[in-house]
Amino acid sequence: xxxxxxxxxxxxxxxxxxxxxxxxxxxxxxxxxxxxxxxxxxxxxxxxxxxxxxxxxxxxxxxxxxxxxxxxxxxxxxxxxxxxxxxxxxxxxxxxxxxxxxxxxxxxxxxxxxxxxxxxxxxxxxxxxxxxxxxxxxxxxxxxxxxxxxxxxxxxxxxxxxxxxxxxxxxxxxxxxxxxxxxxxxxxxxxxxxxxxxxxxxxxxxxxxxxxxxxxxxxxxxxxxxxxxxxxxxxxxxxxxxxxxxxxxxxxxxxxxxxxxxxxxxxxxxxxxxxxxxxxxxxxxxxxxxxxxxxxxxxxxxxxxxxxxxxxxxxxxxxxxxxxxxxxxxxxxxxxxxxxxxxxxxxxxxxxxxxxxxxxxxxxxxxxxxxxxxxxxxxxxxxxxxxxxxxxxxxxxxxxxxxxxxxxxxxxxxxxxxxxxxxxxxxxxxxxxxxxxxxxxxxxxxxxxxxxxxxxxxxxxxxxxxxxxxxxxxxxxxxxxxxxxxxxxxxxxxxxxxxxxxxxxxxxxxxxxxxxxxxxxxxxxxxxxxxxxxxxxxxxxxxxxxxxxxxxxxxxxxxxxxxxxxxxxxxxxxxxxxxxxxxxxxxxxxxxxxxxxxxxxxxxxxxxxxxxxxxxxxxxxxxxxxxxxxxxxxxxxxx
Numbered sequence: 335x336x337x338x339x340x341x342x343x344x345x346x347x348x349x350x351x352x353x354x355x356x357x358x359x360x361x362x363x364x365x366x367x368x369x370x371x372x373x374x375x376x377x378x379x380x381x382x383x384x385x386x387x388x389x390x391x392x393x394x395x396x397x398x399x400x401x402x403x404x405x406x407x408x409x410x411x412x413x414x415x416x417x418x419x420x421x422x423x424x425x426x427x428x429x430x431x432x433x434x435x436x437x438x439x440x441x442x443x444x445x446x447x448x449x450x451x452x453x454x455x456x457x458x459x460x461x462x463x464x465x466x467x468x469x470x471x472x473x474x475x476x477x478x479x480x481x482x483x484x485x486x487x488x489x490x491x492x493x494x495x496x497x498x499x500x501x502x503x504x505x506x507x508x509x510x511x512x513x514x515x516x517x518x519x520x521x522x523x524x525x526x527x528x529x530x531x532x533x534x535x536x537x538x539x540x541x542x543x544x545x546x547x548x549x550x551x552x553x554x555x556x557x558x559x560x561x562x563x564x565x566x567x568x569x570x571x572x573x574x575x576x577x578x579x580x581x582x583x584x585x586x587x588x589x590x591x592x593x594x595x596x597x598x599x600x601x602x603x604x605x606x607x608x609x610x611x612x613x614x615x616x617x618x619x620x621x622x623x624x625x626x627x628x629x630x631x632x633x634x635x636x637x638x639x640x641x642x643x644x645x646x647x648x649x650x651x652x653x654x655x656x657x658x659x660x661x662x663x664x665x666x667x668x669x670x671x672x673x674x675x676x677x678x679x680x681x682x683x684x685x686x687x688x689x690x691x692x693x694x695x696x697x698x699x700x701x702x703x704x705x706x707x708x709x710x711x712x713x714x715x716x717x718x719x720x721x722x723x724x725x726x727x728x729x730x731x732x733x734x735x736x737x738x739x740x741x742x743x744x745x746x747x748x749x750x751x752x753x754x755x756x757x758x759x760x761x762x763x764x765x766x767x768x769x770x771x772x773x774x775x776x777x778x779x780x781x782x783x784x785x786x787x788x789x790x791x792x793x794x795x796x797x798x799x800x801x802x803x804x805x806x807x808x809x810x811x812x813x814x815x816x817x818x819x820x821x822x823x824x825x826x827x828x829x830x831x832x833x834x835x836x837x838x839x840x841x842x843x844x845x846x847x848x849x850x851x852x853x854x855x856x857x858x859x860x861x862x863x864x865x866x867x868x869x870x871x872x873x874x875x876x877x878x879x880x881x882x883x884x885x886x887x888x889x890x891x892x893x894x895x896x897x898x899x900x901x902x903x904x905x906x907x908x909x910x911x912x913x914x915x916x917x918x919x920x921x922x923x924x925x926x927x928x929x930x931x932x933x934x935x936x937x938x939x940x941x942x943x944x945x946x947x948x949x950x951x952x953x954x955x956x957x958x959x960x961x962x963x964x965x966x967x968x969x970x971x972x973x
Contacts, residue, residue: 340365343442346394349943350415355458364452369443370394373435380419382432389443390420396439403432411436413947505587505620507580507601507613513538516545516568520556523547523567534598536611537571543600543611545571550597572596579605580612583667588620588629589674592636628654628671635682641749644679648715648754651675655713656927665916666891673710677703677804679753684805687745696735699724700806701746704762708800709872710889711919714926714933717756718747719797721769723776723810732772739770762797773810777817784821787831796835799876800888815885822880829881833967836873837960842866842953849938849946860935863922870956871915874963891915904962911959914952921949 343365347353353361369389373379373396380387382403391398398412409431412418422429423446453459513536514523527535527549537545547567555561555570576594578586580601590599597617603609631647631654638644651672658668684701688694705719706712722743727735743764751757764770771779780798783791799818803811822828840862843849849861875893882900887893894912898905926933938946963969 339370340368343368343370346415347392347442350392350417352453352459355456356452360452360456364444364448367445367448371441371443373439373441375435375437375439377435377439379433379435379441380429382430383428384432385428386422386426387419387443388447389445390417390423390449391433392417392442392444394440394442397436398439398441399434399436400431401434411951413950415943505582505584505615507582507615507619509613511536511611511614513611514567515539516566516571518567519564520552520561520567520570521563524552524556524563527552533616534614536575536600536614537567537573538611541610543575543577543602543607544568545573546575546598546600547571548598574607575600577602577605577607577611579603582615584620585628585671586674587615589632589671591617591620592629592632593674593678628675631675632678635678638682639686641683641686641752644682644753648679651679652715652927655923659920659924659927665920669710669713669889669891669916669919672713676707676712680750681805683749683753684746687742687749690745691738691742693738695724695742696731696738697725697727698807698810699739700808700810701764701804702801702811703804704797704801706800708802708888710802711872713919713923714931715754715756716932717758718750719758719762720747720750720764720804721762721798721801722764722771723814724772725807725810726772726774735772736767736770740765740767743770773814776814780814780818781821784818784825784828787828789835792831792835795832796873796876799880800872802888819880819883819885823883829877829967830969832873832877832880833963833969836870836877837964837969839870839873840866842870842956843950849950851938852935857935859937861938862934863918863925863936864932864934867918867953867956868915868922870960871911871918874959875911875915877963877967907955907958907962910955914955917948917952921945 340362344358344362347365348356348358348361353364356364371379371391379391379398393412393414393416395414398416398418399408400410400412400418401408412433418433419429512526512530512532512534514526516537516539518526518537523535527533534546534548536543537547545567547570551570551572556563556565561570576590576596577600578590580603582590582599582601587599591597599615600611601613601615602611628651631650634647635644638647654675655668655672658671680701680703700723702708702721702723703719704721706716707719722739724735724739747757747763747765757763762769780795783795783798787795801811841850842861850866851859851861871894872890875890875897878897879887879893882897884893884896884900887896891912894908894915898908898912901908922933924933925936941949
């Protein structure tokens with residue numbers, strides 16, 4: 335009669351080295367001698383300096399943390415199929431670290447005395463143990479892959495990758511900044527620029543950059559006679575000065591110049607006008623450094639006359655995305671570049687649509703990207719989420735203004751569909767009158783959501799709070815943002831509903847960290863990485879950043895990094911959340927490109943053990959984060 339338990343043990347072990355090297359009969363025989371050990375969360379399996387047990391361990395379910403007890407620092411995390419406690423047995427020495435159950439865990443305890451004969455008889459098994467002893471790793475065969483799947487560092491050993499991604503190298507800029515004050519005359523500025531042999535001068539007030547004057551400004555404003563040669567800098571300077579952080583790549587620099595149609599960038603310590611300038615970057619500097627890079631795609635987009643001409647350019651953007659992923663370029667940089675290119679596609683569709691209208695816009699307006707695109711996280715071809723906000727008009731012109739912008743929005747939405755963005759199933763698009771309103775109407779709408787926070791209102795708030803300006807007037811958007819923050823401050827109970835909504839995202843894993851998959855529908859038995867992993871992080875980051883009244887940061891990873899600055903006591907958790915989000919986004923993007931879809935639903939059987947382990951390790955922050963926000967906003971009773 336078969337021993338059912340031992341057969342189940344054998345079936346599990348045969349998937350992992352060194353047991354996979356054993357013959358099936360030997361493995362079944364060994365499994366009969368294996369003990370099954372259950373440990374509660376935080377239970378100690380063995381302590382540091384403790385004498386070795388007569389068995390080593392394999393994790394069957396759960397996870398085990400290996401750490402130094404004095405520093406309480408986790409040195410490694412053992413997951414399903416991982417071996418631990420083997421090296422001290424081979425070395426015949428006490429345990430050099432402690433092993434603690436990270437969560438409820440089931441272990442297989444394998445007596446070393448029973449296992450040793452198999453290692454002596456099977457050369458492959460013996461080699462595995464020798465390698466393990468020599469390299470001091472749990473699994474020497476997987477060590478080479480450790481942290482590579484989601485690594486956010488360049489692969490330095492891959493020289494081809496470095497050469498191919500030359501356009502992603504840091505840009506060289508001039509540290510010799512020529513400056514003057516706002517009261518300096520145009521004549522004196524011309525003299526200074528001639529003497530210093532520069533094409534631009536930075537205007538500073540109390541050491542901070544407030545504007546810039548270039549050769550072009552002097553030609554267009556002074557030489558033409560429009561202004562006197564005694565006119566002061568503050569009158570003719572271009573303001574506000576466009577600033578960026580000094581750590582820019584060649585690609586980022588050229589795309590920034592093309593986006594704003596400027597020839598000079600001011601580089602400051604933190605990338606804003608609130609810190610001292612550290613360098614000036616000219617278009618010439620960029621051209622000198624340029625190789626073949628995404629700026630070529632930007633130029634192609636600007637030449638496109640019809641929406642259908644943009645579609646093949648988008649296909650090239652996807653090829654570029656695949657290339658960057660293959661080169662293991664940091665996800666932060668990939669997101670910035672692909673977002674800029676996607677925005678350029680949308681901008682060109684908007685420009686083409688405006689040209690089709692019989693008249694220019696009757697008032698100022700702003701085209702807003704919502705959802706993942708608004709957060710600069712839309713890597714793949716997904717559906718549209720957008721809105722229009724336009725200047726307030728009198729009742730007399732209200733109807734005709736609305737008709738104009740709805741007609742315009744319909745053209746843009748159609749154009750975006752033609753280049754690969756599906757229509758939003760929920761019709762959260764600017765061509766829907768509910769998403770195309772005046773500034774005052776939007777203020778009233780947001781006020782209603784915040785003061786009447788039902789389930790639907792909270793969901794709409796989630797989408798709308800992640801907007802970014804794609805095209806149009808920034809002042810309108812700034813005024814709307816101010817109104818949102820004022821409303822939220824005046825209605826603190828709204829946070830409770832936001833948090834409650836954020837905590838509704840389904841858990842990534844169930845008992846013993848098994849992946850929770852879809853139970854029915856077209857994606858039955860698939861793992862929903864968007865709803866179960868990415869959304870809990872996105873929703874929590876939104877709530878926390880709103881609670882700090884931080885404007886203009888919509889990207890989830892950047893929100894966590896800002897939170898790490900604002901809350902030093904939670905710095906480790908927030909940085910872990912930022913890393914986890916980028917890792918998950920990278921994983922989804924890779925899956926989407928591989929299967930030519932959105933990457934949202936993943937067939938778990940297609941993943942390797944290492945991929946599953948690394949994927950699960952990004953989940954552990956989700957539970958900690960959700961606990962933090964439920965306690966902070968006192969909504970544990972609602973969850």
